[in-house]
Amino acid sequence: MSMMFAPRLTEAAAPTTHAAPTWSPYDNNGGTCVAIAGEDYCVIAADTRMSTGFSILTRNYSKIHQITDKSVLASSGFQADIRALQKNLDARHQIYQHQHSKQMSCPAMAQLLSNTLYYKRFFPYYAFNVLGGLDSEGKGCVYTYDAVGSYERSGYSSQGTGMQLIMPVLDNQLKSASPLVLPLRQSTTPLSEVEAVDLVKDTFASAAERDIYTGDGVEIVIVNRDGIRHELMDLKRD
Amino acid sequence: MFRNQYDTDVTTWSPAGRLHQVEYAMEAVKQGSAAIGLRSKTYVVLATVNKASSELSAHQKKLFKIDNHIGIAMAGLTADGRVLSRYMRSECINHHFVFESPLPVGRLVVQVADKAQVCTQRSWKRPYGVGLLVAGLDEAGPHLYYNCPSGNYAEYHAFAIGSRSQAAKTYLERKFETFMECTKEELIRHALFAVKESLQEEELSSGNCGVAVVGIDEPFIVLDPKTLQAYIEALDSGKDEMQTMEETGTDDRQSSQVPQEGTGSRGISVGASEDTPTDMET
Numbered sequence: 001m002s003m004m005f006a007p008r009l010t011e012a013a014a015p016t017t018h019a020a021p022t023w024s025p026y027d028n029n030g031g032t033c034v035a036i037a038g039e040d041y042c043v044i045a046a047d048t049r050m051s052t053g054f055s056i057l058t059r060n061y062s063k064i065h066q067i068t069d070k071s072v073l074a075s076s077g078f079q080a081d082i083r084a085l086q087k088n089l090d091a092r093h094q095i096y097q098h099q100h101s102k103q104m105s106c107p108a109m110a111q112l113l114s115n116t117l118y119y120k121r122f123f124p125y126y127a128f129n130v131l132g133g134l135d136s137e138g139k140g141c142v143y144t145y146d147a148v149g150s151y152e153r154s155g156y157s158s159q160g161t162g163m164q165l166i167m168p169v170l171d172n173q174l175k176s177a178s179p180l181v182l183p184l185r186q187s188t189t190p191l192s193e194v195e196a197v198d199l200v201k202d203t204f205a206s207a208a209e210r211d212i213y214t215g216d217g218v219e220i221v222i223v224n225r226d227g228i229r230h231e232l233m234d235l236k237r238d
Numbered sequence: 239m240f241r242n243q244y245d246t247d248v249t250t251w252s253p254a255g256r257l258h259q260v261e262y263a264m265e266a267v268k269q270g271s272a273a274i275g276l277r278s279k280t281y282v283v284l285a286t287v288n289k290a291s292s293e294l295s296a297h298q299k300k301l302f303k304i305d306n307h308i309g310i311a312m313a314g315l316t317a318d319g320r321v322l323s324r325y326m327r328s329e330c331i332n333h334h335f336v337f338e339s340p341l342p343v344g345r346l347v348v349q350v351a352d353k354a355q356v357c358t359q360r361s362w363k364r365p366y367g368v369g370l371l372v373a374g375l376d377e378a379g380p381h382l383y384y385n386c387p388s389g390n391y392a393e394y395h396a397f398a399i400g401s402r403s404q405a406a407k408t409y410l411e412r413k414f415e416t417f418m419e420c421t422k423e424e425l426i427r428h429a430l431f432a433v434k435e436s437l438q439e440e441e442l443s444s445g446n447c448g449v450a451v452v453g454i455d456e457p458f459i460v461l462d463p464k465t466l467q468a469y470i471e472a473l474d475s476g477k478d479e480m481q482t483m484e485e486t487g488t489d490d491r492q493s494s495q496v497p498q499e500g501t502g503s504r505g506i507s508v509g510a511s512e513d514t515p516t517d518m519e520t
Contacts, residue, residue: 087335091332094331098303
């Protein structure tokens with residue numbers, strides 16, 4: 001009998017290798033989203049270009065969805081998944097309204113969005129979300145997410161293909177002192193609403209220069225105590 | 239209604255061809271406090287008599303929003319009604335999710351009726367003990383339906399259910415031909431007058447009644463007490479109308495109900511006919 005010191009891996013026992021997938025359930029339709037929280041307002045913006053690969057599908061697609069009177073969701077990524085996610089949240093919000101006779105607050109919606117995303121942890125929504133609105137005290141709030149629901153409340157955020165170009169600019173303009181430094185300063189920006197909108201327009205114009213997936217136009221939504229306002233600005237179409 | 243040997247199971251027919259359990263369920267509706275519905279060319283109004291079980295408690299909710307374009311008023315076992323309204327809301331939300339359009343009222347009503355029918359043909363279930371007045375809008379216009387515990391449903395120009403509903407029905411029968419051209423305010427007035435009939439001696443106030451309205455371009459809302467009180471106070475200016483009715487007298491011996499189909503295709507009765515020889519309504 002031959003001595004066997006270690007069982008040799010035979011062909012049959014070798015681990016199988018996956019062939020390169022021929023089909024992906026996902027596509028990236030590109031685009032960038034930004035949100036800035038103010039003392040009593042919130043600005044949410046997203047470009048209006050929808051692309052696939054190196055082609056443009058449309059120059060006029062809205063990535064912004066108003067869920068409640070006080071919450072607005074901007075998402076970049078795979079727009080089919082994003083549409084399904086929006087419809088899901090709308091249905092859940094309807095149920096909440098029937099049960100509680102009132103609308104969801106922005107922080108509550110933020111938690112719901114996180115749970116909804118994590119629910120599909122093993123087949124995620126290809127959505128990079130920024131949720132903006134007013135909290136129950138009327139102060140601006142911005143929540144930023146990854147694809148599986150990890151989220152954080154902050155004073156400002158950006159997501160999408162132009163995120164790397166925009167985020168440093170926002171950090172430079174809006175970043176407040178560390179929360180470890182006393183006295184504690186607000187996470188919302190001291191900018192006025194008009195200044196914040198101008199900043200958003202500048203950041204998109206800049207991102208559109210270098211990010212090929214960002215351009216055509218930017219849709220800006222402003223939420224404040226008087227309600228919700230829309231603005232549209234053209235961007236470079238190249 | 240007297241007990242007999244064929245009424246223990248819902249699945250047992252009586253020799254006369256009746257399902258007594260189903261009829262007893264309809265009796266539960268007649269025992270509940272009144273609910274009234276009426277419609278015009280552009281609005282549907284629902285009104286309820288709200289009875290608190292004691293002075294210490296708040297009154298039962300009998301008006302429920304189902305969707306922006308549909309709402310219900312109920313009479314009978316309101317717990318059953320609550321469960322049905324949860325089902326109706328869920329159906330509306332699911333339909334909207336798939337089709338991105340509002341669920342047509344007639345379709346929802348059939349679904350509820352089918353759900354109610356199941357309970358009349360299972361030995362381990364009991365019929366729902368609640369009657370629903372379903373008010374809603376669709377592309378064809380405003381609609382008012384009545385869903386019965388028997389699984390029957392029919393469309394109405396105006397209807398009243400629950401205890402002392404006959405008084406309200408008499409008022410509605412007298413007036414329904416004018417409803418189509420009514421404005422929203424006039425329709426609410428008629429609804430309140432009808433409720434007044436059901437209340438009889440009691441003073442009408444926002445504490446003992448409820449009103450809900452749905453209209454073209456107006457989502458279903460239950461009027462808040464303040465608005466309701468304002469309408470009630472405005473009724474007094476039309477007091478002579480009330481007195482004319484009292485002189486004519488209400489006819490409690492009326493056996494006919496008020497199913498008025500506008501066109502022949504609507505108002506289809508499915509299952510046990512409404513004309514089953516049930517007792518005369520009180």
